Amino acid sequence: MMKRKLLALAxxxxxxxxxxxxxxxxxxxxxxxxxxxAVLTDMSGVYxxxxxxxxxxxxxxxxxxxxAQFKPKFKVELVSADHQNKAxxxxxxxxxxxxxxxxxxxxxxxxxxVAIAVAKVTTEKNKIMINAGAASTRLTNEDxxxxxxxxxxxxxxALANGPGTAVTKQxxxxxxFLTADYAFGxxxxxxxxxxVKAAGGKVLGAVRHxxxxxxxxxxxxxxQASKAKxxxxxxxxxxxxxxxxxxxxxGLTKNQTIVGLLTTIIDIHALGLPTTQGMMFTExxxxxxxxxTREFSRRFFDKMKKMPSMLHAGTYSAVTTYLKAVQAxxxxxxxxxxxxxxxxxxxxxxxxxxxxxxxxxxxHDMYLVEVKxxxxxxxxxxxxxxxxxxxxxxAFQPMALSRCPAVAKK
Amino acid sequence: xxxxxxxxxxxxxxxxxxxxVNGSFYAVxxxxxxxxxxxxxxxxxxxxxxYMAGAMLAWMGMEYLxxxxxxxxxxxxxxxxxxxxAIERLMLQWLYKLDHLYGLLLTFGLALMIEGxxxxxxxxxxxxxxxxxxxxxxxxxxxxFLPKYRAWIVFASLSVCLATWYMVxxxxxxxxxxxxxxxPQLTQAFGINVPLMVMLTYGFGVGLAGFAGVLAAPASQVxxxxxxxxxxxxxxxVVIGGMxxxxxxxxxxxxxxxxxxxxxxxxxxxxxxxxxxxxxxxLMFRPAGLFGREK
Numbered sequence: 171m172m173k174r175k176l177l178a179l180a181x182x183x184x185x186x187x188x189x190x191x192x193x194x195x196x197x198x199x200x201x202x203x204x205x206x207x208a209v210l211t212d213m214s215g216v217y218x219x220x221x222x223x224x225x226x227x228x229x230x231x232x233x234x235x236x237x238a239q240f241k242p243k244f245k246v247e248l249v250s251a252d253h254q255n256k257a258x259x260x261x262x263x264x265x266x267x268x269x270x271x272x273x274x275x276x277x278x279x280x281x282x283x284v285a286i287a288v289a290k291v292t293t294e295k296n297k298i299m300i301n302a303g304a305a306s307t308r309l310t311n312e313d314x315x316x317x318x319x320x321x322x323x324x325x326x327x328a329l330a331n332g333p334g335t336a337v338t339k340q341x342x343x344x345x346x347f348l349t350a351d352y353a354f355g356x357x358x359x360x361x362x363x364x365x366v367k368a369a370g371g372k373v374l375g376a377v378r379h380x381x382x383x384x385x386x387x388x389x390x391x392x393x394q395a396s397k398a399k400x401x402x403x404x405x406x407x408x409x410x411x412x413x414x415x416x417x418x419x420x421g422l423t424k425n426q427t428i429v430g431l432l433t434t435i436i437d438i439h440a441l442g443l444p445t446t447q448g449m450m451f452t453e454x455x456x457x458x459x460x461x462x463t464r465e466f467s468r469r470f471f472d473k474m475k476k477m478p479s480m481l482h483a484g485t486y487s488a489v490t491t492y493l494k495a496v497q498a499x500x501x502x503x504x505x506x507x508x509x510x511x512x513x514x515x516x517x518x519x520x521x522x523x524x525x526x527x528x529x530x531x532x533x534h535d536m537y538l539v540e541v542k543x544x545x546x547x548x549x550x551x552x553x554x555x556x557x558x559x560x561x562x563x564x565a566f567q568p569m570a571l572s573r574c575p576a577v578a579k580k
Numbered sequence: 581x582x583x584x585x586x587x588x589x590x591x592x593x594x595x596x597x598x599x600x601v602n603g604s605f606y607a608v609x610x611x612x613x614x615x616x617x618x619x620x621x622x623x624x625x626x627x628x629x630x631y632m633a634g635a636m637l638a639w640m641g642m643e644y645l646x647x648x649x650x651x652x653x654x655x656x657x658x659x660x661x662x663x664x665x666a667i668e669r670l671m672l673q674w675l676y677k678l679d680h681l682y683g684l685l686l687t688f689g690l691a692l693m694i695e696g697x698x699x700x701x702x703x704x705x706x707x708x709x710x711x712x713x714x715x716x717x718x719x720x721x722x723x724x725f726l727p728k729y730r731a732w733i734v735f736a737s738l739s740v741c742l743a744t745w746y747m748v749x750x751x752x753x754x755x756x757x758x759x760x761x762x763x764p765q766l767t768q769a770f771g772i773n774v775p776l777m778v779m780l781t782y783g784f785g786v787g788l789a790g791f792a793g794v795l796a797a798p799a800s801q802v803x804x805x806x807x808x809x810x811x812x813x814x815x816x817x818v819v820i821g822g823m824x825x826x827x828x829x830x831x832x833x834x835x836x837x838x839x840x841x842x843x844x845x846x847x848x849x850x851x852x853x854x855x856x857x858x859x860x861x862x863l864m865f866r867p868a869g870l871f872g873r874e875k
Contacts, residue, residue, distance in 0.1 A: 214696075216805065219705040351849050379844075380852035384800070384809045388598050388844040388851075391724070395591050408809075411706060411801045419711070419727045419799070421718060440705035440801065 200502045201272060204245045207233070207489055208267050210260055210288065211278040211303065213252035216382075216407045219436045221303050221481045225278040226250045227473050228482040231466075232489035240497050249273065253284050260284035261291045268295040274502045275300060277322075277488045280481060282306035282354055286313050293318045296504050300492060302484035305329065305354065305432065307361070307567060309530070314574035316530040317508055323484035324454045324536070326358045326432075327567040332452035332538045332560050333429045334365025337400055342427055343369075346398035347376035348389050348413055350405035358404040358431050374398045382408065386416040394422050406432040411440055418445045434479045438553050443544040453537050454480035455520055456554050466519035477551045487520035524562065529574045536565040594724035595841045601730045603837020604737035605792055605810070610817040610829035611741055612788035615748070618824035619761050619781040622672060622683035628811025629691035630786045634660050634793025635802045636698055639707045649712040653794050660790025661783040668782040673775070691807075698804040706803025715798075733795055740791060741830045748826055757781065816859045822872020832870060 209229050211221040226248070233246050249267065253260035260279070267273035268291070276292065279285045280303025292299040293315040300320045301309060307325045310316075338345075345366050349355040355378070363373050374396045377389050390413065393401045401422060403413050410430055414437075417428050430437070433451040457467030457477045466486070470478045478486075495510040496502055516524035516532070524534035539554040547553065569577070609631060616624045637656040641647035647655065667690065675682045715729040748754040760767040760774045768774045793807075800806060813836075821832030836855055843854040850857075862870060 214699060214704075216704055218699075219703045378849050380849065382805075382809050383852065384806075384813075385598075385602050387601070387730075388595055388841055389848065391591065391594050391598065392845070392848075394725075395588075408704070408706070408801065408803065408805060415799075415801060419729070421725050421727075436705050440708065440803075442708040442710075444710070445708065 199500055200244045200496070201274075203243075204247055204272065205493065205496055205502050206247045206249065206267075206271065206273045206275075207492070208264070208273045208276040209248065209250040209278045209485065210253050210264060210276050210284075211250070211280055212255050215255050217255065217280050217303075219440075220407070220434060220479050221278050221280040221485075224470075224474050224476070224478065224482045225302070225485045228470065228478065228486040229277065229489045231469065231473075232486045232493070236490060236493045236497075240494075242493075242497055244496075246493065253281070255281050255284065257283045257287040261287040264288050264291050265295070268292075268297050274298065274504075275492050277301070277492075278303045278481065278485050280304055282308070285309060289313060289315055289319045298492065298504055298508065300488040302488050303481045306357065310567075311529075311573040314529055314572075314576055316528055316574070316576050318504065319530050320488070320511065320526055320532055321530055322488050322532045323480055324452075325531075325566070326354070326361050328454075328536050328560075328565050329431050329452050330358055330361035331365050331565065332536055332558075333402075333431065333450055334362040335369045336538050336558055337427065337429055337450055338366050338369035338371035342399040343371035344398045345371060345373045345400045345402055346393045346396040347373070347402045347404050348386070348393060349376050349378050350381055350409055351378040352381055354406070355404045359402075362402055362404065362431060376404075379405070379409070383412075386413045387420060389413075390416050390420055390422055393417075394420065394426070398426065400427045400429055403428065403430045403433070407437075411437055414441055414449070415445060423448065434481075435477060435551070435553060436479050438541055439476070439551065443542060443547055443553065446541045447543045449541045450557065451539060452560070453539050453554070454534070455483040456537060456539065456556065458552065458554070459537075459556070462519045483520040487516065487518050487524075490518055491516055527569065529569065529572050529577045531566055533562040533566045535562050536560040590723035592842075592845070593721075595845050596838060597721075597724060597726060598730075599838035599841025600834065601733050601837070602840060603834035604734050605796060605833075606814055606817045606837050607741050607830045607833030608737045608788055608792040608795075609810070609814040610821065610833045611744055611826060612785040612792075613814065613818045614821070614824055614826055614829040615744070615788070616782055616785035617818070618826070619757065619785075620672070620676065620683075620778055621680065622675070622687065622782075623680060624782075624785065625684055625688040625811075626667070626690040626694065627687075627786065627789050627814070628807030629694040630660050630664065630807070631789040631793040631796070631810070632698065632804060632807035633663070633694060634790030635709075635797040635806060636702075636707075636793075636804075637790070638794040638797045639709050639802045642709065643707070649794075649798070653791070656794045657787040657790040660793070661787030664786035665779055665783040667786075668779050672782065673778075676778075695804050695808065702804065704803060704805060706801035706806075709797040709802050711798040729798055733799065736795060737792070740788070744788070745826055745830065813855050816855045818869075820855075820859050820862045820869055822869025825869065825871040825873075828869060828871025 209226050211225050212218045213222050251263045275298040277300045279288055279301045282304040285301050285304030300322050302322045305326050307327050309321045347359050349359045377392050379389050403410050428449050430451045438446050467477050495507045499506045499510050512526045521534035526532045537556050538558040540557050634656045638652040641652045711729045715732055718725050718727045756772050760777050764774050817833050817836055821828035843851045
């Protein structure tokens with residue numbers, strides 16, 4: 171009996187410090203007086219121009235601006251890592267950050283595979299992930315976790331919806347897809363097909379190409395033979411770039427419109443205007459929208475020697491939004507900060523009147539852009555004509571279609 | 581319109597033509613690998629990186645020095661060849677006595693370093709390089725719209741392959757080379773400077789990679805990853821053709837390009853793997869490759 175009591179005492183003595191610190195975290199103000207933000211991204215692979223070092227720089231800028239404006243009493247620290255586009259590398263890193271380094275919030279997290287894995291760890295550890303880079307709509311549907319995860323910049327629905335609807339309504343109503351043969355490409359093709367059909371268009375066919383194919387001319391010839399008015403590129407990065415280049419060379423652009431479904435200013439810059447003129451696609455951000463975006467982007471340009479992608483601008487905004495919520499509530503407690511972020515409209519260089527919905531989707535205006543002719547471009551990086559501002563309510567998947575269990579329960 | 585398996589015959593001709601274009605790249609690259617393996621017994625994993633370096637040099641020449649495509653078609657392979665000679669003199673030459681594995685590891689490491697260097701300097705999205713003016717536009721062949729530049733790729737690659745084959749098989753220099761491959765000690769005893777020939781062979785082999793890089797620059801995006809996307813297929817081509825066989829690598833390169841092109845029509849999802857399926861089958865029946873000799 172005595173022995174058992176002793177054992178219980180010893181056990182509780184061992185447990186005490188642990189519960190003590192856990193208590194301190196939930197009731198205390200800011201754990202360790204430090205708010206720690208982490209940027210998890212692809213530093214060396216195919217997406218490293220889209221996010222990569224630029225995202226780290228954007229996060230640094232956000233912290234700098236926040237400190238200058240609010241003079242906070244707490245310290246803000248930034249860490250970053252390369253997930254090499256591997257879900258296991260990413261989730262292990264994030265676990266380490268949460269467990270041993272006191273990280274409160276992780277952002278960027280491009281690559282849907284990595285993002286879904288990291289979202290699970292984040293929920294398990296009850297921290298915050300603001301995803302600025304991954305595209306999959308699963309993050310706000312099947313795999314949603316609205317009390318821990320915010321999907322910030324764009325998703326496959328938003329990318330597909332803009333061009334799918336607008337281009338079809340212009341009378342370019344027959345489509346053919348060039349689709350990267352993996353989950354992301356298939357979901358992009360599916361979302362676009364739905365938008366095209368809803369707008370009264372028809373899909374004539376699709377060809378699935380392997381990821382990182384070295385030559386696209388053969389697939390493009392099939393697209394050409396389909397006689398579709400629009401060729402939709404349901405792929406990304408280098409695959410998109412090489413598809414566009416070959417499309418131009420084989421004369422597709424003369425009779426058919428090329429629509430990139432995940433194309434960014436980085437791709438346009440890499441290809442140059444002569445090759446890309448006339449292309450249409452959806453963007454979440456453009457540096458030359460107004461005075462505020464220009465100021466932010468020029469500052470970014472001074473550091474990176476390139477204009478920000480929507481991921482970079484989104485990462486800046488995500489970090490700012492998070493820090494403002496911490497400042498307003500005076501704590502880094504997950505539930506409190508998340509509640510504050512959900513309540514507060516987002517107004518900064520990236521988004522005007524943005525808001526975080528109950529499924530974790532941050533909705534904001536998106537832009538349907540057309541690439542300028544070389545003669546229309548007045549300076550380097552002057553690439554887009556904004557054809558249409560897609561209002562926040564229409565840009566993203568309506569709540570009525572949500573497949574998020576946490577939302578359905580309510 | 582006549583159809584074969586539901587595909588119009590005209591479209592099929594178009595795809596055959598494209599297969600030939602891709603096959604030309606495989607041929608030039610695998611030729612370089614075959615020459616190097618035949619002479620040095622080195623499996624040159626840096627080949628893809630040096631192919632990329634050729635393309636990057638073409639772009640850099642245009643961007644920084646204003647040197648056009650035609651000059652770079654000569655200068656870039658020579659520069660890549662010189663880089664190769666430096667690699668051979670400083671590093672590779674110490675490895676000939678050791679197992680193949682050491683050369684493979686060294687060149688693989690070099691490939692990673694060269695790619696990493698360009699990635700760090702220029703990012704991964706790549707650089708635009710436009711088609712030289714002489715070749716803008718296309719031939720209308722009736723059954724397809726063939727860009728003039730693609731036609732030039734086939735012509736230029738086949739000429740280079742033919743010239744290489746002629747040099748190795750029909751000239752005195754080629755005879756020395758073949759003798760040095762067969763029995764280096766004996767050849768040296770006849771007063772032929774074998775180390776010099778080995779060095780030049782490696783330089784020439786990687787120079788071919790640089791040449792293919794410049795050829796590819798206007799047709800695909802010039803970026804640090806372009807080599808690693810291609811090189812694995814090229815290795816498969818060399819294995820199928822038979823390690824070290826010059827004629828084998830050229831014929832196999834073109835043939836596999838065409839087979840791959842056909843796969844893109846009938847079963848596009850498999851187009852990245854078809855070459856490896858063929859490799860597996862060939863290795864089962866002819867372990868030395870289609871044109872290789874068992875030692």
